[in-house]
Amino acid sequence: MAATFLAKLLITAVVLLPSAVVLCSFPATLTLERAFPTNHRVELSQLRARDGVRHGRMLQQSSSGGGGVINFPVGGTFDPYIVGLYFTSVKLGTPATEFYVQIDTGSDVLWVGCNSCNxxxxxxxxxxxxxxxxxKSSSTASLVSCSDKICSLGLQTQDSSCDAKDKQCTYGFKYGDGSETSGYYVSDLLHFDTAGGGQSVTSNSSANIVFGCSTLATGVLQKTDRAVDGIFGFGQQELSVISQLSSQGVAPKVFSHCFKGDDTGGGILVLGEIVDPNIVYSPLVQNQPHYNLNLESISVNGQTLAIDPSVFSTSSNQGTIVDSGTTLAYLAEDAYDPFVNAITSAVSQSVTPVTSQGEQCYIVTSRFTF
Structure with missing residues (x-):
């Protein structure tokens, strides 16, 4: 689980013009008409339907995979004093049951707590x-055996193990915060709505996926202050829901998320690509188990800090991992000290620097951004 990246949600108006040569004098005048006149009321369902069509045009299918785009609701905030995590809901089984799961790009498997979970x-x-x-309450559920192909793929990446006695595909994960979960795999239906590249929206779609049924949770996974039903891993391995749906041609092997960086929280999460001309792209480092970026430098107040670039190198360490499941951003010590010193220098006129439990903190009398 890892660092939350904050982004602004952008609303972009796009005017599409036909391919034609027009001879005219300038200035030219374009007449704009309201989609919904202001002289009468409009049903909320009409506005939702119109937005759905627009969102369908904004979501583009990946060239590497077929199927439509799957949209997930996003709840939670980045603020550790409010929630400190982002979560979504998934519907599993027959009849469909809704579960709330943490969004985590730092792990691969979707799992939820089982009725027998300790x-x-x-x-x-x-x-x-x-x-x-x-x-046992889902008519479409079945246990995954050790001989199942997807269990064999999980064995290769250590996302699964095999119970020799029951011949059942099992798992055990330990997260960076020391918490652990273990259980067994279940094959069942995932229910969702898909939006194609055009204007069509297909409701009540479903696909058979393999996910974890947790029988044990330890550490922070046991705490009730901000508990959810499980974790939705968005990693790259074969057992991830992204990989499973892509292999079935249900959705492209790409996902997009944008987490709102204010107190209201929420954001966007889709299996598919968000197309927006204002998005700035940064390539991922290939052949890495996580989503790694090439962090090149850090600047504070427009001044690039004197940090050896080798500190950020993926070849010498893990590089910079994008992980939505961790509340804070973490830096190597050789980068952390210059960064904190530069922040302290930049804000020393507005705040009072103090050291708390060995960490640099600041006493702030009013809210501000820098």
């Missing part, structure tokens, strides 16, 4: 209702 929270401080998954 340590899984039963309540939460968030305004959601927690549930547990019971494979």
């Amino acid at each position: 340590g899984c929270p039963k309540s939460t401080g968030l305004k959601i209702q927690l549930k547990s998954f019971d494979p």
Whole structure:
């Protein structure tokens, strides 16, 4: 689980002109008409339908995979004093049951707490209702055996293991914060809505996927203040939902997310590509187990800090990992000290620097940005 990247949501108006040569004098005048006149009321459903069509045009299918684009709702905020995580909901099984899961680009597997889970929270401080998954209550659920192909793929990446006694495909994960979860894999339906590259929206779609059914949770996964039903891993390995849906031609093997960086939280999460001319792209480092970027330098107040570029090198260490499941950003010590010193120098006129438990902190009398 890893660092939350904040981004502004952009609303872009695009005017598409036909391919034609027009001879006229300038200035030319274009007449704009309202889609919905102001002299009568418009039903909310009409506005939603129009927005759905526009969103369908903004979501583009990847050339590497077929299928439509799957949209997920996003809740939570970056603020650790409010929530400190972003989550979405998934519908699993028959009948479909909704589960709230943390969005995590730093792991691969989707898992939810099972009805037999030891340590899984039963309540939460968030305004959601927690549930547990019971494979026996779903008419479409089946257990994944050790001989299943996807279990074999998971064995190669250590995302799965095999119970020699029951011949059942199992798993055990340990996260960076020391928490752990273990359980077994289930094959069942994932329910969703898809939006094609054009104007069509298909409701009540579903696909069979393999996900984890947790029987044990430890560490922070047991805490109830901001508990959710499980974790939705958006990693690159074969057991990730992205890879599974792509292999079935259901959705492209690409996802896009934008987390709002204010107190209201939320954002955008889709399996598919968001097309916007204002997006700035940074290439990922290839052949890495996580989503790695080539961080080149850090600047404070327009001044590039004197940090040896080798500190950021992927070849000498893990490089810079994009991980939505971690609240804070972390830097290597050789980069952290110059960065904190530069921040302290920049804000020393407005705040009071103090050291708390060995970390540099600041006493602020009013809210400000820098």
